Amino acid sequence: MVQYAVTLKEGDWTVFKDGEAIESGLSRSAAVQLAKDLAFDAEETGDTVELLIQGYYGDLSRRLTGGGGD
Numbered sequence: 291m292v293q294y295a296v297t298l299k300e301g302d303w304t305v306f307k308d309g310e311a312i313e314s315g316l317s318r319s320a321a322v323q324l325a326k327d328l329a330f331d332a333e334e335t336g337d338t339v340e341l342l343i344q345g346y347y348g349d350l351s352r353r354l355t356g357g358g359g360d
Contacts, residue, residue, distance in 0.1 A: 292332045294325040295342040318346070329355070 295306040296318070303321035304314040305328070313324060322343055329339045333355055341353045 291338040291340060292329075293340040293342065294329050294332075295344075296321045296325045297342075297344045 293306075293308050297304055297306065298318075299311070299314065302314050303316045303318045304311050305316070305321050305325050306312065307328065313321070316324065325341060325343065329341045332339050339353075339355050341355070343351050345351065
């Protein structure tokens with residue numbers, strides 16, 4: 291399983307992959323789009339993906355997809 295997360299860190303929106311920051315200094319919309327693109331690519335290779343996205347007010351949405359491989 292691979293995990294992507296979008297969170298607000300030190301005033302910037304940051305994208306994480308498996309707990310490691312991979313891109314920072316983004317707008318929220320750019321960070322969400324990047325995480326969704328990366329999640330889609332991972333799903334295409336058969337990985338199970340957990341996508342966590344922080345909202346403007348600190349709420350967190352979670353989506354678990356992919357996998358399906360034999």
